[in-house]
Amino acid sequence: MAKLIRWVGIIVGLLVLLSILLSVAVYMLVDPNDYRAEIETAVTDATGRTLSIDGELSLKTFPCCGIRLGALSLSNPPGFPDQPFASIEGAAVSVQLLPLILSQELHIGQVELAGLDLQMISRADGTNNWEMGGATGAETEAEPDTADSGPGEFGVAGVSVSDGQIAYRDEATGGDIRLSDINISIGKVALGEPFSLSMAFNAEGLLEGMKNAVSLDTDVSLDLDAGSVALENLGLALDDIVAKGWLRIPDMDQGQIAFDLAVDALDADIFLGPPAEEPEPASEAETTGDEPLDLPLQDLRALNIDGSLGIGELKAAGATLTNVKLGLVAKNGLIRLNPFNADLYGGSYAGDVQLDARGQKPKVSLNDTLSSVHLGELLTAMTGESQLAGIGNLSIDATTTGNTVNEMMGALNGDVSLSMDEGRYLGTDIWYEIRKAKAKYSKTDLPEEPENPYTDVTEFSGSANVTNGVVRNDEFTAGAPFLRLTGNGSINLLTDALDYRLIARMVGTPEFGGDEGLGELEGIDIPVDLSGSLDSIDFSIDWGGIFGSAIEQKKEEKKEEVRERAKKKLEGLKDKLSF
Template identity: 25%
Template sequence: MAMAKRIGIILGGLLALLILVVVLVILLVDPNAHKGRISELVESRSGYQLALEGDLGWSLFPVLGLDVGAGSLAVDSQTDPFLRWQQAALGVKLLPLFSGELQADEIRIAGLQANLQVDAQGHNNWSPQVAAEPASAGSAAGGDEGAPLEQRLQAVTIPLLMVTESRFSYRDQTAGTDLQLTLDRLRLKDVQWQDPISLDLEAGIQQGPDLTVSVTLESQLSPRLAEQRIVLDAIKLQLKLAGLTPQPVPIELQAGGELNWGQGTARLNLERISLAQLVLSGELTATDLNQSPRLQGQLDSRKVAPRQLLTSLGLEPPPMGDDVLRHLQFKSRLSGTDERLLLNNLQLTLDDSTLTGQLSIGDFAAMALGFDLQLDRINLDAYLPPSPAEEGKDGTSGDAPAGDDQLLPVEALRQLNLAGTLQVGELQYWQQSARDMRIKVNARDGLLRVEPLQAELLDGALNGSLRLDVRGPAPQMTTRLDVEQLELAPVSSRLMEKNLISGRASLLLDSTASGNTTDELLRSALGELQLNVAEGILHGVNLNAIVVDALRDQLRRVEQLFPNYQEYLPRQLQEDTDISRLQARARIENGELIMPDFAFYTGASGIDAQGRVDLLEQAFVFDFGVALSALERNKYLHGARWPVHCAGQLSGAPADWCRPDLSAISSILKQAAGDALKNKSAAELGDKLGLEAEDQQQLRQEVQDKLQAEEERAKRKLREKLNKLLD
């Protein structure tokens, strides 16, 4: 007992002496006197320039602590510091040290400012230019230096780690990045490296001048240092994005996950992600994080009303029908690396339409987009603004681009990098359906190709291609369309706002054009057009009726030469022109569609035609030569082509377009009447000669035949007389 008592007294005395020494050191030694030495030590060991501008202070009991006032850190004395702070305090509890236990007290850092920059040459402002001196062998050797990290940290406990009123700035001129982070509060409670750690974060992020994000994060972190992983539970993240939309976008995330740096893997279980009214869930898994990161996962969304979603974001829904934008839902598998991303097994449902297939970004740096998509059906009419007929009855379209409006976003097309195929089962547009559409698109370096462009539409078939070159100062467009058995009525009524022509048409178009306005494209267009129409009707215009009406007046004046002409002319004609067959070849140049010569048939009558259409002014001029089968039986009018002149605006009334060429018709009738008079005289002379001749030509032929017959008869009689004399 006496020995134990003596030992206790000795140890107590030593402890008292130690405390006295520490107190005397704290009272008598001013740490501020050693700022220079501390800065030199930091520079020699790390290469950084440490500036301790504020006061240094320490405390003893119950916490052995150190207070550091304002300071900064720079790579050298010639550059601005990249790191500053206003106040830092840390310490350890004194008494547990005597039992070999390290219990840290609160660690607080306030006013931390980091300014990280990368210039245009790729040099940063936080890497020192001078290499640090290597640590001495003695300092490198420690009693437990070889112990695993988790064993060294097991005894460390920090009740609170707090960082407040801090700001981080990162600018990279090579990447064009300008990121600002304001850290209002970062709080870690009960940091023990073996039990869950409470995380509380409140911060703000600014990207450029417009985009700002406020961040609130709560979570439980469970370090598993022996397994080289950390588990994150009960993650609650709240974001508010401002600058992308008129109204800030609220985003909430509830998740759990795990990071295993030993195996290079990470897992995130997305219990719920809400973006305004859009709610997602899924899971993400990353592997090979230490070398070639790979990502796999699944994302699903709940049904959402797109119209309400847009309204909640402060966006005005586009003008369209009330029965659309009712619900949206999607799901997809995803996979990728640090260079590319693939969305496969994609299924997106919008109202009554379902899109399936895959989307990909083949190269993040080049933004190479790829797709292979199948759309079952869609009614585009329901998603378009009201038609002009619904907005007003003036027959004009307020949405039609003016002749000098720019049609194509040239700069965006030059940057476009995509390749893919879209197939559509059924598409409704202009109240007409197209089926089995297939479009293959390839765009890169300002050159866009669409080939093939296939569809079954308007009871016909379309097969074509499109080439758009925007590499030069003006877009260059090459078009090839092959259409078979297309129903014309829907196209005519839509483009010309009236049903001008109906029937079935086949056409072949090859054309080139340059420019970025309607006028430029039409004026520069060059190409050929082949058109075939079968069983068609030209509505509102009857070329036969125009000719018949004109002939009734003209033939009445010479009725004695053409008796009973009324029996041959149709008494009643319809208002339209039937087209039994039409074949035309046209060329496109100087803003005009030129048709030098084509023919079509209406019933048994043929019509010759030529003319041109001014594509810029939407005007036309055509001259028709109409053959009336009813008058073909009259030998004086057989083969006659009755001229009709048509001209006007395509937007005009068809009844005002065409007029007969009365002067030309009169000339034809005069010629026929003259022939009739001559033939009448020939018939009278034939009667006197005993010949049955109806016209001059027939009379001349019969006279010649009679003379030849008389000559033969005279020769025969002469031979008979000679034969008698010789006998």
């Protein structure tokens, strides 16, 4: 055993010595600058571009052989700017000799790129400057593949990119994206084995009007034969937004993407940019609703996605949703969000949203439900204020189609139902308004105006049918203290026209510390006509007719009461006279 160990030590020592001697020999006898012209010519033949090696080439000889490059650049193709397409400030690569000599295994050491600069341009005609083409001339016949034509194994110890930048310009859209401070680290790479990938950069233009810090850490699996890529143990950060999970592309030729990601918190409002300025009246008039929606139908039809997304807290349109679960399936122009569940403001949301982009006109279907949501909190979060409070329920089952907003509105069909418990309408005291109107009619003192007016809503429910953009409601009921409301009518979503009638009936007589004659209204129907548009609702109530009818009715009731009493007295007197 001791002899075996001794011989192994001698062999290893000789191999190390041989490596050192070979490295010294290469360093002394080979000057890589002698091959500068050959390298530049080979790259030109392969790409049709000009490679310029500006810096000196130097050899690395121990512990492995390699080469270190100075500044170099690769030109743009003809028809693009004279500036280089790609350039680096310096690079280094090494090859381990012993595995190559002993077992024909190509082991590349650390590959280093410093100051990488890519200038990418996409033209309106579809051409770009990153597709490579060979130089014109006769093509060389490819050598036949043989089992012994190259190294048996291939590997790279790692790759690092430091202080890089990438600029991308889309001349068709005018979009510009700039990535700066790019730093990339790739772990050991071997055929058929996953490798680690870490990168970080700053982005400008990736999201409109925003600058973002982006980082990525993941394990990458590549299958070149199957054309698949998988990112496992994925950690992706965009500023303060962190997503974890996995992303897989089973077949890059098919463009299919599968993912399962979880995000702790996401503020979707920041991606919408600053609020748009209020348009001038003239520009408002220019918007008719007949403008094309310009949906990217071709891009939507090309989507091939099957993914799941979970968000702990999502902020959208000012509202905050928690425990969001979203499933996304898109294939052949059919895109579906299902399940789409979330908790919000004491209640929950469950939705099933589908977009069909297969035809000339996109079709949308909605099947959404809000359950036990605190409406006051929701409306305040979305608009900054709310006149309505209560626990609301809403369900929508509808479909539509069209290429403009007006087409979508005119083709809307479906059913809607809503209800509310423990409601309160802030800003209006319905009984104060009734008492004030009656006092004006009776020419008596007006009641004292409440400091914080409100009306309790003890009951609220209704349903509607939507046909070609016209919402028709025939089943509406609501209640307030000593009042019952019913209603029916329609709203034309295309023209914004409102035609609705509410009937209010007083049940019982409220007490306000004095005799205001409100008992005269008990059992009287009070019609309230609503017209105009949703933005400017006109109320029409014939208070004079109501109070006059109520008083006349009470007078008639009083006269009838007097007649009955007189009749009874006459009958009693007649009975006495008959004896």
